[in-house]
Amino acid sequence: MRQDEAWQLLDRLHQAQNAFYQGGDAAALREVLAEDVVWHVPGRSAVSGDHRGIDAVLGYFARRRELAGRSFRLAGRQVLVGDGDRIAAVTDGHAVIDGQEFTWPALALYQVRHGRIAACRLLPFDVEEFDAIWADRAAGPAHEAPLRVRPRHCDAQGMVHASRYYEFFEDAFVGWLDEHAGGYARLREAGTDLVVVSSGCDHGAPARLDDRLTVRVRPVRVGRTSLTMSFTVHRRETVIVTGQTAYVAVGKGKGSVPLPEPLRAVLHSPPTG
Incomplete structure (x- = not known):
């Protein structure tokens, strides 16, 4: 050559x-x-x-x-x-x-x-x-959620609509809370909610009707009042979508509040701001 x-x-x-x-x-x-x-x-x-x-x-x-x-x-x-x-x-x-x-x-x-x-x-x-x-900078444990693509997830061409991935992210995050932090209901009972402040995803390959996918979620950044989660949707070795969502902890009538103890207990990185 x-x-x-x-x-x-x-x-x-x-x-x-x-x-x-x-x-x-x-x-x-x-x-x-x-x-x-x-x-x-x-x-x-x-x-x-x-x-x-x-x-x-x-x-x-x-x-x-x-x-x-x-x-x-x-x-x-x-x-x-x-x-x-x-x-x-x-x-x-x-x-x-x-x-x-x-x-x-x-x-x-x-x-x-x-x-x-x-x-x-x-x-x-x-x-x-x-x-x-290129180290894995995870700030806490991961959770994997299996997912089968249903007709309601798809457009007229039988491919998953882009907006549906944000639903997949949220469902996987709730599963992460259930596995590692006692569940979303426990946080709300203690007077804390988690509100989305930013979210985005990058599309690498399409997913189609009846595909069996896995959504992997893990924390990647921790602040005093905030938590950023990373999501990877894959079909075996094929990465379909990657994304991140940032949450901030809020209290009733108090605005942002420190992350509650059940969350802090499972996160590796100490709060920094």
């Missing part, structure tokens, strides 16, 4: 990745990745592992987008090519995670097939640093 061809292919890949990491859809990525693409990520971080197939790889990309809050960017630095179908590229990554700015280099070994990326083996220059950047 000629070097100019390699640069053009990697420019397409990085542009598609960066657009996706900023919240765009996956259409451009599906144009540059093979259906059976494999992405190997070393280490023990929240994104490590062998991601096999285009849906699993897009799920890996979505996980990085979620962890970096849409701040993740890639920039190519150097490319090496030979006579075969392999490309070696040095790429810089940049992200702001939990208010801290990170920049790191990595070597990526790509295999190309018919003008598309068929495999990538990521080799960070410093694996320990890479693991720390």
Whole structure:
């Protein structure tokens, strides 16, 4: 492969990745990745592992987008090519995670097939640093809720309507409260309610009628009066949607109040503001 061809292919890949990491859809990525693409990520971080197939790889990309809050960017630095179908590229990554700015280099070994990326083996220059950047920053235990897509969840084309995912998030959060904090009713009986102050989601793949999904919910940020929950809706290895919802604790006639003790008792991060 000629070097100019390699640069053009990697420019397409990085542009598609960066657009996706900023919240765009996956259409451009599906144009540059093979259906059976494999992405190997070393280490023990929240994104490590062998991601096999285009849906699993897009799920890996979505996980990085979620962890970096849409701040993740890639920039190519150097490319090496030979006579075969392999490309070696040095790429810089940049992200702001939990208010801290990170920049790191990595070597990526790509295999190309018919003008598309068929495999990538990521080799960070410093694996320990890479693991720390992409660590799982959960602030408490997770809860998983099974879900079967019903006709009422779908539009006329038999796909889950975008608005329904917020219902799935809320149901999963209530399940998390039941499992870990004594239930929503217990909080209300103690005079505290949890009110949504912001919510959003990113769509990676469609879900359809009769799909069997799993909604995974976990706390990712804790304040004195607030709690942010992260949601991942997946079908086996395929990530359908990721999202976050921030709640604030309110008391009757008191406005915002500190998070109640049943919640604080199961959260790893101490209240900070």
